[in-house]
Amino acid sequence: MVWKKIAEKSEISAGKGKGCKIGGKQIAISSQEGYHGLDDDCVHQEGSISSGKIDGDIVECPLHFWHYNFKTGELKDYIKDVKLQTYPVEIKEDGIYVDF
Numbered sequence: 001m002v003w004k005k006i007a008e009k010s011e012i013s014a015g016k017g018k019g020c021k022i023g024g025k026q027i028a029i030s031s032q033e034g035y036h037g038l039d040d041d042c043v044h045q046e047g048s049i050s051s052g053k054i055d056g057d058i059v060e061c062p063l064h065f066w067h068y069n070f071k072t073g074e075l076k077d078y079i080k081d082v083k084l085q086t087y088p089v090e091i092k093e094d095g096i097y098v099d100f
């Protein structure tokens, strides 16, 4: 695992998300009660989770409205036992970092 800077502190406002490409992976970073990272590709048809609406711990895929817990990666509807990969996120002095 390697910590990589993915954004400046001011780039992701509370209740919003941002997609980042790191090492060939597309990762969604959300800012809600801290920062959280998870795979940005919805398991349905690869919609970008990072641009979805956030409500509490849930992010809604903007394409067909499937829901994921962005802290655990768990899909909350339609298919049981589906989880997106999650990634630790840390705020450091010079920005936001993700461990992938």
Ligand code: FES
Binding pocket: 042, 043, 044, 045, 046, 047, 061, 062, 063, 064, 065, 066
């Ligand atoms: S691509 Fe995400 S719900 Fe369809």
